Every structure is written in structure tokens, then in C-alpha cells.
Amino acid sequence: MPHNLYLHSALVQTRKIKRDEKGIRRALKWNFIDSTIALNLAFLVNAAILVLAATVFFKTGRTDVAKIEQAYELLPMLGTSLAPILFAVALIASGQSSTITGTLAGQIVMEGYLKLRINPWVRRLLTRLIAIIPAVIVILINGENNIDSLLILSQVILSLQLGFAIIPLIHFTSDRKTMGTFAIKWPVIVLSMLVTVILVFLNIKMVVESTGPLFHSDGQWGWKIAVAAAGIFFLVILAMTIFYPLMKNRKRKTVALPHNIGGEIRDLTVPEYHTIAVALDFTEKDYKLISHALGQGHSYTQYLLIHVVESATSRILGDESDDFETRKDMEQITYYAEQLQERGYKATGVLGYNDRAREIIRLVQEGKAEMLVIGAHGHTGIRDLIFGQTVETVRHELKIPVLVVNT
Numbered sequence: 001m002p003h004n005l006y007l008h009s010a011l012v013q014t015r016k017i018k019r020d021e022k023g024i025r026r027a028l029k030w031n032f033i034d035s036t037i038a039l040n041l042a043f044l045v046n047a048a049i050l051v052l053a054a055t056v057f058f059k060t061g062r063t064d065v066a067k068i069e070q071a072y073e074l075l076p077m078l079g080t081s082l083a084p085i086l087f088a089v090a091l092i093a094s095g096q097s098s099t100i101t102g103t104l105a106g107q108i109v110m111e112g113y114l115k116l117r118i119n120p121w122v123r124r125l126l127t128r129l130i131a132i133i134p135a136v137i138v139i140l141i142n143g144e145n146n147i148d149s150l151l152i153l154s155q156v157i158l159s160l161q162l163g164f165a166i167i168p169l170i171h172f173t174s175d176r177k178t179m180g181t182f183a184i185k186w187p188v189i190v191l192s193m194l195v196t197v198i199l200v201f202l203n204i205k206m207v208v209e210s211t212g213p214l215f216h217s218d219g220q221w222g223w224k225i226a227v228a229a230a231g232i233f234f235l236v237i238l239a240m241t242i243f244y245p246l247m248k249n250r251k252r253k254t255v256a257l258p259h260n261i262g263g264e265i266r267d268l269t270v271p272e273y274h275t276i277a278v279a280l281d282f283t284e285k286d287y288k289l290i291s292h293a294l295g296q297g298h299s300y301t302q303y304l305l306i307h308v309v310e311s312a313t314s315r316i317l318g319d320e321s322d323d324f325e326t327r328k329d330m331e332q333i334t335y336y337a338e339q340l341q342e343r344g345y346k347a348t349g350v351l352g353y354n355d356r357a358r359e360i361i362r363l364v365q366e367g368k369a370e371m372l373v374i375g376a377h378g379h380t381g382i383r384d385l386i387f388g389q390t391v392e393t394v395r396h397e398l399k400i401p402v403l404v405v406n407t
Contacts, residue, residue, distance in 0.1 A: 002165035003105035016322035277369035285407035357393035
């Protein structure tokens with residue numbers, strides 16, 4: 001699957017390793033071994049399936065089984081009644097594996113390239129709906145008769161997308177300005193380009209041969225125009241994918257995401273906070289949060305600066321994550337703490353991982369903070385669903401004062 005190329009590429013960067021040449025090459029070596037073992041096991045499983053299917057197909061004479069929904073009919077002939085059940089379980093497991101890797105790869109691309117952050121459950125919902133809705137529509141319109149055609153179409157689309165995944169990957173990994181000494185060598189570049197050319201050529205040949213009868217037939221001008229427009233669009237995007245990274249001096253954009261009746265006011269005890277936590281999101285508004293926190297403290301107050309890393313790898317590896325975003329976040333939180341220390345304040349910085357609200361709560365409790373200062377961005381409606389209801393969750397879970405600063 002094309003997205004797995006990016007998922008595999010991200011695996012090397014996610015573990016805590018020594019960031020010298022020896023450490024990186026060691027990580028590359030072990031990741032190469034890991035990927036090789038995993039992919040070869042997948043190859044052996046697929047080969048075993050083909051061998052078993054061919055054996056049952058030819059030895060039993062069941063030449064009438066040609067569709068996936070009939071496949072289970074061959075399985076009891078393997079000598080066990082559990083075979084059809086195991087086949088169903090395997091299909092469900094493969095579907096789950098596919099959606100998980102698709103979601104993770106999508107998150108890596110969105111966060112790494114597009115700098116786009118949305119709530120994890122929204123991303124998972126969108127990923128699954130995009131995958132399921134077209135299949136459901138086809139089944140509702142045509143019934144089960146065209147499931148095989150839909151399966152073949154999905155594989156054709158995946159095959160056409162492979163070029164758009166491999167070509168940028170070659171550009172990235174061969175760029176010495178980006179990769180330094182880890183840029184791939186000329187033999188690897190030539191081999192990968194050769195494989196890509198063959199793959200793209202076969203895909204174009206397949207599409208031309210499949211659509212040829214349509215253009216040789218009479219009528220059906222609507223379909224002809226649609227197919228021709230799709231083909232031209234495909235070729236234009238393919239050309240951009242190939243040549244745009246080669247253009248010099250192009251600008252790289254950084255995309256950067258009721259009350260009761262009150263009683264009489266009697267003796268007042270002004271609280272003194274010994275530890276104040278500040279939840280930061282590394283925006284230009286951080287200074288407002290820190291300023292409000294300083295306004296609540298005294299000379300002896302300890303300030304606990306908190307930031308939560310929400311990269312794709314942090315969701316899996318937690319505090320074992322060591323990707324680019326984690327390292328940069330640690331540098332930033334340390335820089336904030338050092339600036340406060342230079343001004344005479346007592347400050348330390350800590351990172352949380354994965355779930356923003358849960359990690360803020362955990363770090364505040366572990367740090368024994370007596371107050372939390374947190375920012376509110378004024379999200380409402382659908383934006384609140386997308387970016388998460390952190391403030392509401394945190395203030396309901398914590399039993400200490402929470403100062404919400406509208407940034």
C-alpha cells in the first residue's frame with residue numbers, strides 16, 4: 001500500500017537513539033532488518049494462501065469458485081471445519097491492520113508535512129468513513145454482484161497511487177541538503193528510479209488498455225470526456241510530482257493549528273501558591289499565560305511549564321518517542337524555563353505525550369501544583385470538536401484552582 005512507504009520511513013525517527021552517525025546507521029540497519037522480516041513473512045503467508053487455493057482448486061475440481069464470497073466453500077476441503085472460521089477471522093484482522101496503518105500513516109503525513117492537527121477520534125472516523133462509504137454505496141446500488149469489480153478497482157487505484165508515493169520518497173532520500181551523509185547512493189537511486197519507471201509505465205499501459213474499447217465504441221461521450229479528463233489530470237499531477245521538487249529557488253511554506261444567593265464576605269484568606277503549573281502550546285500567546293502565572297506567584301513559587309507532544313509516534317511510544325517534534329518541543333520548553341530562571345524565577349519544563357487533557361492532569365498531579373494556568377482559544381461548534389475540549393476536561397478533573405486565560 002502506498003501510504004505504508006511513509007509509515008516505514010517514519011519508524012526510524014521515532015525511537016530514542018543516539019543522534020550521531022553511528023547511532024542513526026544502527027537504527028537504519030535494525031529497521032531494515034525489521035521491515036525485511038515483516039514483509040517476507042507477509043510474502044510467505046500470501047504464497048501459502050495461493051498454494052493452498054491452487055491445491056484445493058485443482059485437486060477437487062471446484063472450478064466454479066471464482067469470487068471472494070465463495071472462497072470459504074473451498075476451505076472445508078482442507079480437512080478441518082475450522083478453516084472457514086479462521087478465514088473470516090483473518091479477513092477481519094487484515095481489515096483492521098489496513099485501517100490502523102492507514103490512520104497512522106495519514107497522521108504522520110498530516111502532522112509532519114501539512115502541520116495539521118485534529119482530534120484523534122475525528123481522524124479515525126474520517127479515515128474509516130472515506131474507506132467504507134464508497135463500498136457501502138456500490139453495494140447498496142448494485143448489490144453483491146459487483147463486489148469483485150469494486151475490489152479490483154480499489155487495487156487499481158492503489159497501484160496508480162504508488163508512483164505518487166515513491167517519486168517524492170526518492171526526491172527526499174536523494175537530497176543531500178535534507179539527508180546529509182544519509183542520502184541514498186547513486187546505485188540505489190538508479191535502481192529505485194528504474195523500478196518506479198516500470199511501475200508507472202505498467203499502470204499507464206493498464207489504464208490505456210482498459211479504456212481503449214470505450215474510445216473505439218460509438219456514443220457514450222459523457223464517459224469518454226470524463227475518462228479523458230481524469231487521464232489528463234493524472235498525467236499533469238504525475239509531471240508535477242516528478243519535476244516540481246527539481247525546481248530551484250522555490251519557496252517552502254512553513255505551515256505551520258446558576259448560582260445561589262451569595263453570603264456575607266467575612267474573613268478572607270489570600271492563598272499562597274508554592275507551585276503553579278502552566279500549560280503551553282508553543283504559540284505567540286504563550287507569554288500571556290506565563291505573565292498571568294507570574295502574577296499569581298511569589299518569589300518562592302516554583303513554576304512548572306507543561307507541553308504535550310501529540311505527534312503520531314508519541315501516541316504509540318509515549319515517553320519513548322524521540323521524533324523530530326519531540327526533540328524540538330523539549331528544546332522549546334527548556335528554553336522557556338531558562339529564560340524565567342535568568343529573570344530570577346524558579347522554573348522547570350516537562351513534556352507529556354499523546355492525550356493532551358489526560359497528560360496535563362497527570363503532570364499537574366505529579367508535580368503537586370496548587371494552581372494551573374491554561375489558555376482558551378475560543379473554539380466553538382465544530383472547531384471545538386476538531387481541536388478538542390481540553391479546558392473543560394482539565395478543569396472538571398482537577399481539584400485545584402484553574403485560571404483560564406483567553407488568548
